[in-house]
Amino acid sequence: MGTIQPKVEAAGDELTLVHAAKAGDIGAFEELVKRYDRNVFRIAQHITQNREDAEDVVQDAFLKAYQNLANFQEQSKFYTWLVRIAVNEALMRLRRRRPERMVSLDEDIKTEEDSMPREVADWSPNPEQLYNQGELKEILGKTIQGLPPSFRTVFVLRDVEGLSTEETADALDLSIPAVKSRLLRARLQLRERLNKYFKNRTGGDGKP
C-alpha cells in the first residue's frame, strides 16, 4: 500500500524577499502575501470555522508578521513562522466566539471515539463518484468541524498544508510525540465519521 507524501512549496527566493521586506520594501512583502495568503486563509477557516473570522485572521496575521519581521530570526522557514502567527490569531478569534469552551492546543483530549475503529467498511465506489464536488465539500466541512480544535489544527497543517511533523511541532509549540498522537487520532476520527457517507453499501462491515 502506498504512502502519503506531503506537498512541498518551492522555497525559491523567499529569503531574498524576507530581507527586502525587513529593509522596508513593501512590494517584497506583498510578494510573500501573494505566496501564502491562500494557505493562511485555509488554515484560519479550518480552525475558526467562520468565514469572517478567517478574513480577519488573514489581515491580522500578515500585518503582525510585517510589524514583527525584525524579530524573525530565520532559524525556521518564513512560512512556518507565519503559520505560527496565523494559528495564534485564529485560536484567539475562536476563543472570543466560544468563550464558554476552553480552546487550547495543549489539551490532549480523550474522546469516546478515540483510537479504535468501530466500523470497518471499504469505500467503494470512490467518494468522488458518489457525490458531486459541492456535496463532497459540504460533507468534508461538516465532518472536520466536529473535531476538537487541537486535532483539526494538527490535521490541517500536516495533511492539508503539507508541513512536516517537525514544522508542525515548531509552528504549534508542541512536542513531536504530541503532534503524532493528535494527528493519528484526527485521521482516525475523520475516517470514522466519513464512513457513514462513503462506506460500501453492499456489505463488508465488521470490527477489527
Added chain:
Amino acid sequence: MTCSDFLKELTDYLDDSMDAQTRAELEDHLQWCHNCYVVCNTTKMTIEIYRDSHLYELPDDLRTRLRSAIVSKCECHKKQVSDPLGQSDSPTAK
C-alpha cells in the same frame, strides 16, 4: 503484532517514517488482517480527499481585497514608525 499495535504505528506507516523492519512487520500484518487493511486504506483516502478537496479556497475578488487592505495597513505602519512624532501612537500588533 496485534491490530492495536498496528493502529499505533499507522501514522508513521502512512507518512513513510519508520525503519524497514517495522515496515515489513506492518505489511505482514496487512497481508492477513482484512480489517486493518481496510482501516489503513480508508484512512489514506481520508487524507487524500481532504488534501485534494479545495475546501476553503480563497476567491480571487476577496483575495485582491484582502491583499490591498494588508498592503495599506503595512504602509500606514511604516509611515508611523518612520515618523518620530507619530511614534508614540504607533500601533502595536493586535
